[in-house]
Amino acid sequence: MHKLFNHIPFRAKLFLSFLYISIVMLLSLLPAQDLPKVPLFPYADKLIHIGMYFNLAIILLWTFHSKPTKRITLYAFILLWGLVMEILQILMRSGRHFSWLDILANATGLGLGILLYNYLINRFKLHKEASSS
Secondary structure, three states, X not given: OHXXXXXXXXXXXXXXXXXXXXXXXXXXXXXHHHOOOOOXXXXXXXXXXXXXXHHHHHHHHHHOOOOHHHHHHHHHHHHHHHHHHHHHHHHHOOOOOOOHHHHHHHHHHHHHHHHHHHHHHHHOOOHHHHOOO
């Protein structure tokens, strides 16, 4: 766990973060008609939002592994990113709609990601390295 957490170069983690953010942006801004028509269950898209922002939180916290007091900036960035994606859906007029439930799902994913990240750094004693950044 220490090797995965500490020995991957920052540039590689930054690339993975940028790639994942790009994927979230692409999926968020695809026109409605380009989205797969998979019949799931009501509000299944909210679980997708939770999953996307859960992963976004984990990868950004891993990339910018910093003191807990500085992580608030990452939390704010992730929340703002989700809000901007919702606003852009309106502006692009591509059949997508602004949704407060999507923003709530994004925030839920962020919260779950924060919880898991904090659990992992405490469980595997990775917090000592966190305080040096």
